[in-house]
Amino acid sequence: MAQIGLKKVVKEFGNFVAVKGINLNVQDGEFLILVGPSGCGKTTTLNMISGLETPTSGEIIIGNRIVNDVEPGERGLGMVFQDLALFPHMTVFENISFGLRVRKMPEQEIKEKVRMAADAMHILPLLSKRPAQCSGGEAQRVALARTIVNNPSVFLMDEPLSSLDAKLRVDMRTELKGLHERLNATFVYVTHDQAEAMTMADRIVVMNGGLIEQVGGPLDIYDLPASHFVAGFFGTPTMNFLKGEIVSENGNTTFSCPHIEQSLGNNIPKNLIGETVTLGVRSEHITVNEGSRQGQVRLVEPLGDSSLVFFEYGGEDRLVAKVAPELRFAPGDQITYQFQAAKCHLFGINDGRRLN
Amino acid sequence: MAEQDISRDVTAHHAKKDAARKRRRRTVIRHAILIGWALLIMFPIYWMIQTSFKDAGEWVTWPPNWIPNDPTLKNYEQIFSFNIQESGVARQATEQPFNIWGATADSIIICTISALIALFLGTFLAYAISRYNVGGKRFRHSVLLIRMIPPIVIAIPLLMYYAIMIPLATDAVLGARISLFDTRLGLSLLYITITLPFVIWMMLSFIDEIPYSFEHAARIMGAGRIYTIRKVVLPLVASGMVVTFLFVFILNWAEFLLSLTLTHPDVTTLPVLLNKFQSASEGRLYGPQAAIGTIITIPVVIMGILIQKHLIKGFSFGTIRK
Numbered sequence: 001m002a003q004i005g006l007k008k009v010v011k012e013f014g015n016f017v018a019v020k021g022i023n024l025n026v027q028d029g030e031f032l033i034l035v036g037p038s039g040c041g042k043t044t045t046l047n048m049i050s051g052l053e054t055p056t057s058g059e060i061i062i063g064n065r066i067v068n069d070v071e072p073g074e075r076g077l078g079m080v081f082q083d084l085a086l087f088p089h090m091t092v093f094e095n096i097s098f099g100l101r102v103r104k105m106p107e108q109e110i111k112e113k114v115r116m117a118a119d120a121m122h123i124l125p126l127l128s129k130r131p132a133q134c135s136g137g138e139a140q141r142v143a144l145a146r147t148i149v150n151n152p153s154v155f156l157m158d159e160p161l162s163s164l165d166a167k168l169r170v171d172m173r174t175e176l177k178g179l180h181e182r183l184n185a186t187f188v189y190v191t192h193d194q195a196e197a198m199t200m201a202d203r204i205v206v207m208n209g210g211l212i213e214q215v216g217g218p219l220d221i222y223d224l225p226a227s228h229f230v231a232g233f234f235g236t237p238t239m240n241f242l243k244g245e246i247v248s249e250n251g252n253t254t255f256s257c258p259h260i261e262q263s264l265g266n267n268i269p270k271n272l273i274g275e276t277v278t279l280g281v282r283s284e285h286i287t288v289n290e291g292s293r294q295g296q297v298r299l300v301e302p303l304g305d306s307s308l309v310f311f312e313y314g315g316e317d318r319l320v321a322k323v324a325p326e327l328r329f330a331p332g333d334q335i336t337y338q339f340q341a342a343k344c345h346l347f348g349i350n351d352g353r354r355l356n
Numbered sequence: 357m358a359e360q361d362i363s364r365d366v367t368a369h370h371a372k373k374d375a376a377r378k379r380r381r382r383t384v385i386r387h388a389i390l391i392g393w394a395l396l397i398m399f400p401i402y403w404m405i406q407t408s409f410k411d412a413g414e415w416v417t418w419p420p421n422w423i424p425n426d427p428t429l430k431n432y433e434q435i436f437s438f439n440i441q442e443s444g445v446a447r448q449a450t451e452q453p454f455n456i457w458g459a460t461a462d463s464i465i466i467c468t469i470s471a472l473i474a475l476f477l478g479t480f481l482a483y484a485i486s487r488y489n490v491g492g493k494r495f496r497h498s499v500l501l502i503r504m505i506p507p508i509v510i511a512i513p514l515l516m517y518y519a520i521m522i523p524l525a526t527d528a529v530l531g532a533r534i535s536l537f538d539t540r541l542g543l544s545l546l547y548i549t550i551t552l553p554f555v556i557w558m559m560l561s562f563i564d565e566i567p568y569s570f571e572h573a574a575r576i577m578g579a580g581r582i583y584t585i586r587k588v589v590l591p592l593v594a595s596g597m598v599v600t601f602l603f604v605f606i607l608n609w610a611e612f613l614l615s616l617t618l619t620h621p622d623v624t625t626l627p628v629l630l631n632k633f634q635s636a637s638e639g640r641l642y643g644p645q646a647a648i649g650t651i652i653t654i655p656v657v658i659m660g661i662l663i664q665k666h667l668i669k670g671f672s673f674g675t676i677r678k
Contacts, residue, residue: 050572050576051576052572052575052576071575072572072575072576073575073576073577073578073579073580074578077576078576078577079572079573079576081569081572081573082569083567083569085567085569085570085572085573087570087573087588087592088592089591089592098574098577098579098587099577099578102574102577102578102579102583103578146577150577
């Protein structure tokens, strides 16, 4: 049993409040990813779960006991660090066996367990090497082996892939996800990379400024971001945002800003009429060569499987649309475009909360 | 077309040759400077060693003899024998008796033990300062302030305490007069105190280099503080500890002023003994002094060679790959 619960957890460092009272439940066997910009409190939250930091107030619950005052080593969890924290003066074998040695396991058993863990991570040939002699990907596997050998019920990971190059990082994502399925343990993973969060997580916790902005499945968060911040944080390129007013004419609710009028359908709460709001629309929800709105192409970024078209829709302001790669545009081209009405998001101008 | 190619080849060839020549010239200049520097450094040592093999008349000849005219072991015989009377006027040494074996033992015991204790204390203090900010933010700088005091300023007051105040106090409290003056313990305590700031300062720079995550990782795997320090922290700063030990040992080994003030006749360190080789008629006895100087240097050199691997690692800091 390895559910994790956080109840009204606050962490202050002197005058700085890193975590401002968060509630969170992690299910047994879940792959949960804490994501957010640097300084949002995600690492502090992870460190409080691990026990490396003590919460200023609130409760941390692992299984069904409150662990606020329990030493990290007695919480039954394993952690992979951003810099991996492999001990440079020990061989890979000694690194992996460290936790077992601490528990004074018999030497024969240690050998077996280390071999099994190393085998699972495909690093058997490395056992007698030192961490400095391992490549980035190998070191990553050693760090994972060192964690799984202790058989923890909870895995904590603090941006473990950030030191890898882009290609390897993508491969390791797949591997981590496979590892999670194989071990059936609870994973709590911290990253600032939204793509990493999207690809691996069962559920994502988006944090900003010491608070949780949204908790949900990857696609829920992508499709229905709870706030302006979440909408902007997920997806590349960043969602297009327009500031304007909601008006109602002849029973038609419309978003109106300079150069753009966008019909919003019928699901808009009546009390929003007359309000100033932010409209967000993702690049893939702008259809080009359709509709009547005019724009002028300024920049094209071909991605191979699609192309990003940055165009001016009036004045100097730009929107970005993701189009099929067959559509070739050049800077200066005139295009027509329209928004997919059902995919438009409305956010409050002050608090940034979702309105529709 | 072909001609052009050839001329380009020739130019490239010349450029390559030029670069190689330039590189060679730079190497020659660099080595010349280094050799000059080494000669400058090594010359006094050479002079000391060759003087130790010269007989009395030859110590101060002008122009100087670059190599001993008639190499002799008399100086070494003299410092290792107690029989001062035999060798005649020029060989008459000090008025006080001296004992090189005693002084060597004193020096080795005092310097080694006080360096080891200072290293032990300083390493743990440095760990506490680095990891727990003991003493506050400025402590790591103010800890060196103690070294700003010139030793001569503390030598005389310490003599008062060692020779008078402490015996008085112990007499009053314990009923027995215990003096720290002219004792190995007294000098060792002092050496520990004055070298501790150096140890803390040096060990801080090594310990600060170890990422916190190493200790965090060990802690999460269930290791306690002491276990982590023993298995993770200390092995990583071992080279630094060796370098620090050698540095402090040499400081103690060559220390003169405090030893001169606070010891003798019971306890004598080698630098103080060296200074005793003077005679009323001849002044300084350069030969025996050079012989002792040579002997004093040997252990330091041997130690340096033995721990060369650590020295290189320790002095180049940043040995931990992050």
